[in-house]
Amino acid sequence: MREEESLIRRAKERDPVALTQIYEDNFDRIYRYIVLKIGDRTEAEDMTQQVFLNAIKAIPGYKSKGMPFSSWLYRIAHNQVVDYLRKKTRRPFVPLNERIESGDDDPQRATEMKLQVEELSAATKQLTKAQQEVISLRFAGELSIAEVAKMMGKSEGAVKALQHSAIVALRRVMATGTVQ
């Protein structure tokens, strides 16, 4: 923890070594988080880059508030995603990949198929916002339950319950194409 504190202190002074370390430690995770949120790898590349450019500008004003530093980066990424989705022309709902939506009611068989991130992204869009966030932070962001709980302002128990319901809902979507 002290190591992270020292790193952040130096990063707040815009020390190039500290900033680079933060970049290296978080770049892939932030990219995955954004891809899962928007389902478009090319757009996610530009947005990931922008997250870190924004972070360089904003980091002198960063305050920990007892949260892990990565949660601050996810907050920037989240805002970026919200902006992107707001600006984007609303497209008609794209159903899940045909092979998943083809009426195969056997959930096991459905999940045995190799899932692409774009399909997963489309599937998670049918979950509630809170469920989406838990799935994104846990599976793409690789955050622990405790970190997700701090970030979402919920208890760990509440996040575990959300995680449970999110996976159940995701499985249903994967099997049928819709949440029942």
Next chain:
Amino acid sequence: MKKNKEFENILDECLERVLSGESVEGCLSWYPDYAEELRPLLETAAGARQAVDIEPRREFRDRAGYEFQKAVREIGPVRRGNFFAVLMKPAWATILLVVIVLAAGSGTVAAANNSLPGEPLYSVKTATESVRLAFAFSEESKADLYVKLTDRRVEEIVRMAEKGDAEQINNATDRLENHLLAMAGLDFIGGADVLESQLARLESAEETFGLASSRVPAATQPPTATGPGGENVTPPEEITPPSLAPIPGPADAGDIKTYDASAEEGEDSDLRTAVMNSAVMNSAALYDILDDVGEEVREALYRAIEIALVGYDNIISNID
């Protein structure tokens, strides 16, 4: 409800294992009673994790890395305080300098120079120092100025200790630490490498300090008191003063000698001498005041000593 909670905990534990690379079957073997219920959920989670386990394209990663480094270089390090960052822009700095020179004539700056942390004119004092730093264009002149500023901070710490104000001791110590770090970061002293090592040593020193409540070296060991029954009573929770001692400590305090640079050669010897003298005088001053202050400020003083010792030592050992 209780069963639900128990299942959610088990699911989470299994998820952690699956996300760490363990097989679904392996997880299920830990909880055979829940296997039927767990299996579909873990398979879904494993599928999702696999789907999201992607990496950015190589060319994108290279481009993004280049852009990031370029932005870091362009934006540069932070100047302390946004207010001063604005003031340090050439036009503002010139105006400010003129104002300060005029103000100096009226005695305001002179008065501010004697002010102490917490006093109304103290902000004028620190502002004046910032302007002086901004106009110290060479690294050598910056280093000279930092040496003087560290002397000022130590003087403030001593005065605040006399007043029993631990909070202001800590504030002045923070400024002292900033000066020492800034000096260590000057390119001709060692730049980023020395700064890195100084930060690491300061961290380690602070960690030692924080954990050192039971170690009290003989030099500052409080006298053992005698209890009502004649038994020896050691005062509780005595805090250890720093004992890194690369620089003269309490034993030298009664006989302060400035550093003799006659044997030094090279263009940095003057600076080295100045830093050595500053280190000796300041550490002695900090140790001296320890004997005259109450418990309420001792911890803050130990921290100040620790930071001064580590900071000076690192700088001195890197000036060739």
